[in-house]
Amino acid sequence: MAEVEKILTSRIGTKSSSDIDSAMQNGAYEALIKALTKMTPEQVLNEVKTANLKGRGGAGFPAGIKLSFLPKDKKSIKYLVCNADESEPGTFKDRLLIENDPHRILEGIIIAAYAVNATSGFIYIRGEMASGAKILEKAISQAYERHFLGKNIMGSGLDFDIYLVRGAGAYICGEETALMNSIEGKRGEPRTKPPFPANYGVYGKPSNVNNVETYANIPTIIEKGGSWYSKIGSQDTPGTRLFGLSGHIKKPGIYELKSNVTLRELIYDFGGGILGDKKLKAVIPGGSSVPVLKADEINVTMDIQGLKKVGSMPGSGGVIVLNETVCIVKALLNLITFYERESCGQCTPCREGTHFLRLLIENIEKGEGVEGDCEKILSICKNIMGRTICPLGDAAVMPVESFIKKFRDEFEFHIKEKRCLPETFKMTTIFSE
Amino acid sequence: MTKSSNELLSDREFLRKIEKLKKLYPEEKSALLAMLHLCQSEMGYISLEIQEFIAKELKLSPAHIKGVVTFYEMFFDKPKGRNLIQVCRTLPCMLAGGEILFEHISTKLGIKEGQTTSDGKWTLMTVECLACCDKGPAIMINDTLYTRVSPREFDEIIKDYR
Ligand SMILES: Cc1cc2nc3c(=O)[nH]c(=O)nc-3n(C[C@H](O)[C@H](O)[C@H](O)COP(=O)(O)O)c2cc1C
Ligand code: SF4
Ligand code: FES
Numbered sequence: 001m002a003e004v005e006k007i008l009t010s011r012i013g014t015k016s017s018s019d020i021d022s023a024m025q026n027g028a029y030e031a032l033i034k035a036l037t038k039m040t041p042e043q044v045l046n047e048v049k050t051a052n053l054k055g056r057g058g059a060g061f062p063a064g065i066k067l068s069f070l071p072k073d074k075k076s077i078k079y080l081v082c083n084a085d086e087s088e089p090g091t092f093k094d095r096l097l098i099e100n101d102p103h104r105i106l107e108g109i110i111i112a113a114y115a116v117n118a119t120s121g122f123i124y125i126r127g128e129m130a131s132g133a134k135i136l137e138k139a140i141s142q143a144y145e146r147h148f149l150g151k152n153i154m155g156s157g158l159d160f161d162i163y164l165v166r167g168a169g170a171y172i173c174g175e176e177t178a179l180m181n182s183i184e185g186k187r188g189e190p191r192t193k194p195p196f197p198a199n200y201g202v203y204g205k206p207s208n209v210n211n212v213e214t215y216a217n218i219p220t221i222i223e224k225g226g227s228w229y230s231k232i233g234s235q236d237t238p239g240t241r242l243f244g245l246s247g248h249i250k251k252p253g254i255y256e257l258k259s260n261v262t263l264r265e266l267i268y269d270f271g272g273g274i275l276g277d278k279k280l281k282a283v284i285p286g287g288s289s290v291p292v293l294k295a296d297e298i299n300v301t302m303d304i305q306g307l308k309k310v311g312s313m314p315g316s317g318g319v320i321v322l323n324e325t326v327c328i329v330k331a332l333l334n335l336i337t338f339y340e341r342e343s344c345g346q347c348t349p350c351r352e353g354t355h356f357l358r359l360l361i362e363n364i365e366k367g368e369g370v371e372g373d374c375e376k377i378l379s380i381c382k383n384i385m386g387r388t389i390c391p392l393g394d395a396a397v398m399p400v401e402s403f404i405k406k407f408r409d410e411f412e413f414h415i416k417e418k419r420c421l422p423e424t425f426k427m428t429t430i431f432s433e
Numbered sequence: 434m435t436k437s438s439n440e441l442l443s444d445r446e447f448l449r450k451i452e453k454l455k456k457l458y459p460e461e462k463s464a465l466l467a468m469l470h471l472c473q474s475e476m477g478y479i480s481l482e483i484q485e486f487i488a489k490e491l492k493l494s495p496a497h498i499k500g501v502v503t504f505y506e507m508f509f510d511k512p513k514g515r516n517l518i519q520v521c522r523t524l525p526c527m528l529a530g531g532e533i534l535f536e537h538i539s540t541k542l543g544i545k546e547g548q549t550t551s552d553g554k555w556t557l558m559t560v561e562c563l564a565c566c567d568k569g570p571a572i573m574i575n576d577t578l579y580t581r582v583s584p585r586e587f588d589e590i591i592k593d594y595r
Contacts, residue, residue: 089523089562120459127470127507128563130576163458168466169506171561185465185491187504203460244567246525252567288524288562318566320525334524338561344504429530430569431583 005232007220007240008213009256012100018135020142023103029148031219035111036156039222044115048218050226054237056093057083057174057211058287058316059391060304063218069198070116070206078118079207081183081197082109082215084125084132085167085174089288089338090318093242094212096254098125098132101216102139106162108215110148111222112208113160120161122202124179127168136164171342175390176209178344189344190390213242213317233258234303241317243302248275248323248428259314262306263298267321276428278323282407286315288335289395291402311402327424328410329365332403336361339396350393353384357400364411367418374404374411435515436475438482447475451490461491465501469508474576478509506560514549514556516594518542521571523562529569529581535559537584538572554594 016022023029035044049064070078082105086094097105109121125133140162143149151159165183167173173182177191180202201207217239221229230238237259243266245252250272257266263285267273274280280295285302291312300306307313322331340354360377363369381397388394404411410421426432441447450471454464468487472479479502481495488495502508520535539545542555549556563571568580572587579590 086564087562090525090566091562092564092566095564126564127466127505128560128573128578131578163463165458165463166466166470167505168470168508169560170504182466183463184460185462185493185501186497187500189504246566246569247528254567284524320528320566322528326528331524331527334522334527338523342561427528429528429533430581431530431533 005240005258006256008097008104008216008242009101009254011104012096017100018102018139020103020139020146023101027223028103028219029107029146031222032107032111032114032148033154035114035222036154036158041115041117044111044222047221047226048112048115051217051221051229052226052238053214053217053221053229054304055211056213056217056241056317058088058289060237060314063210063214066198066210067112067116067208069196070118070208072117074117077120077205078116079202079205080109080113080116080118080121081176081179081202081207081209082121082123082212083174083176083179083209084123084129084136084212085171085179086129086212087126087171087174088316088318089335090244090246090284090320091287091316092244092246093254093317095129095132096242097212097216098129099135102136103143104216104219105136105212106139106143106148108218109162110143110153110160111218112210112215114156114158116208117158118160118208120163122163122165122183124165124167124173124183126173127166133164133166140164170344171338172344172390172392175392178390179209180207187344189346190392192389234260234301234305236305237303237314241302241314244318245271245321246318247321248278248326249273249321250275257302259303260301260306262301263293263319266302266319267298271321274321274323275430276323276325276432278325278428280321281324281326282322282328282331284318284320284322284399285312287318288320288338289398290315291398292406294406323428324423325427327365327420327427328403328407329361329414329420330424332400333358333361333365335399336396339392343392343396347388347393349384350388350396353380353393354396356380357396361400364414367414369411369415371415373415374408377404435477435512438476438480441472441475441483442486444475447471455490462493465491465493465498466505469498469502469505473508477515478512481510484510515554516575517556517558517573519558519560519563519573521561521563521569522559523566525562525566526569526571531570534570534572534582534584534587538587541588 053063054060173188178188182188297310484498
């Protein structure tokens with residue numbers, strides 16, 4: 001079993017961990033003080049680059065490099081944005097950090113602000129996380145009281161404010177340019193890129209968007225050094241990740257592990273195996289938008305290289321487990337309905353494509369599918385992929401294509417026999433235990 | 434909870450909160466979502482009168498406000514029931530038993546998705562992943578999240594609502 005290293009969750013579980021006093025007793029803001037008193041902004045940025053910290057929001061872009069795209073001068077207005085929209089099905093890790101260790105997130109953002117001379121920051125939290133927003137609000141005001149935010153922070157000359165914005169129920173606002181529009185009080189419709197946020201972001205000013213978990217890694221990188229961090233676990237995704245296990249798993253929850261853990265270890269050693277003691281059928285390894293894996297494809301590490309070998313990716317770290325009682329057509333119908341409902345409607349391939357995909361898959365599920373439907377579905381996928389303003393179109397295609405390719409027999413069975421596979425008549429749920 | 438547009442517009446406390454929100458962000462427009470959340474929680478929906486009021490406050494067009502209100506799932510431009518039940522319908526919750534729970538709620542309250550009970554107490558909707566997939570089935574009633582909800586627990590939970 002892979003060795004367990006606690007970075008992100010080290011304070012979680014300690015008494016009132018979201019309170020600043022208790023967090024500070026356990027090391028909060030020490031890295032910030034170190035950065036402000038002993039390091040130059042360039043040194044801080046270099047440590048993040050050396051750490052090879054990869055974005056935890058889904059795309060896995062190197063955080064240090066993205067930060068360095070911002071203009072370096074001291075004068076211009078620059079915004080740091082923390083993406084706390086967490087809405088990718090199967091993903092629930094940011095909630096853990098927000099509710100239990102908000103000061104780790106704030107500290108990471110403030111250190112990043114020092115590194116790039118940012119003037120203000122926004123945390124964009126999804127509207128449904130009402131209690132998370134209250135916890136963050138309180139943490140922000142505590143950080144102001146202790147002078148970790150505001151003018152001339154700890155006498156360092158850094159001025160930095162953080163604003164909290166609550167979303168209002170729209171998955172698409174997790175996409176970084178939609179998120180910036182939403183911060184500006186607009187409909188959350190993605191913008192065409194270029195221009196990229198580093199040049200034209202919030203209010204048209206240079207901006208940098210990172211995920212909650214990405215920022216939360218920065219204090220440890222500063223405390224222990226980028227090269228220390230870069231050697232933990234996997235070479236392509238160093239550090240630890242918060243993997244979320246859900247679905248047909250005996251011990252669902254968040255597991256902080258190095259990403260050289262294998263999917264098999266994650267499911268069987270940490271997750272305790274398959275719910276209902278049934279056979280594993282499929283796993284979605286990184287949030288609903290990544291290609292699905294079959295039961296014999298789980299002997300891979302949970303990093304970029306490992307999952308690439310089986311045609312998938314680590315995404316947001318949300319692992320959804322499906323046992324043999326799941327009708328694969330029904331599971332895909334559930335997912336495509338999500339993308340249809342959450343498409344913002346700007347691009348025809350995404351708006352119409354997700355709609356027709358849903359109708360076709362729904363027909364197959366109802367026993368009204370006809371021969372050739374699978375080809376039709378795959379051809380619609382081709383016409384969405386890469387032809388839209390934002391990656392939601394691709395995100396809808398990836399599950400559909402992979403489900404059809406890997407479980408083609410089951411789709412054809414539905415089309416021919418007009419019914420589900422016998423073993424999927426009664427799906428395991430927590431109520432059947 | 435369910436004030437009328439006129440009541441709200443003459444409520445000093447409400448107007449004071451709106452003024453405060455206007456000054457909260459680097460640019461006034463960023464307060465729009467916060468203002469709409471406030472109106473939504475005071476009225477249960479966001480009436481045309483209120484949309485026009487907010488438009489004036491932020492120097493935006495009423496059409497812009499309507500565009501925003503209708504874009505976001507949490508904002509309603511028509512009245513709904515006193516309490517909103519949102520049942521998570523996405524895959525991890527479905528695997529946990531979300532459909533069984535939804536059927537139970539629908540039968541118990543005698544309404545389908547999108548409908549409101551005749552006494553105006555409940556509106557039932559489905560919602561996409563609530564970011565607590567390890568504890569499904571999940572539901573929200575107004576601003577409160579409930580996890581690992583069994584049909585029996587649901588019957589207990591709703592006793593606390595009027
Ligand atoms: C449709 C869509 C939804 C997204 N939702 C989220 C989200 O909820 N949280 C998040 O951090 N990133 C989300 N992303 C990715 C962001 O656009 C962006 O890449 C990310 O916040 C960058 O942070 P990172 O580099 O730290 O991962 C989403 C992207 C797309 C296309
Ligand atoms: S791809 Fe879909 S969600 Fe993205 S901008 Fe186009 S229509 Fe909107
Ligand atoms: S699927 Fe219901 S909370 Fe994620």
